[in-house]
Amino acid sequence: MPQLTAKDIRKLTPTERKKKLSELYNDLSSIRIELTTGGGTENPYKTRAVKKAIARILTIEREEELGVNK
Secondary structure, three states, X not given: OOOOOHHHHHHOOHHHHHXXXXXXXXXXXXXXXXXXXXXXXXXXXXXXXXXXXXXXXXXXHHHHXXXXXX
């Protein structure tokens, strides 16, 4: 999964952002299930990357809600 940058996220429409956010939440839950069941992931840092991507999307949505121009 390539890293999502704030610039890339701002280019997305609000519906595309919602779709990407739901995909990331699904990825995160599947990674957590993998780790809980005892299986290792192919990339142990994937959890961190997914969490950061979720945080970036939520931050940009909040900025737009407040009308902050970046």
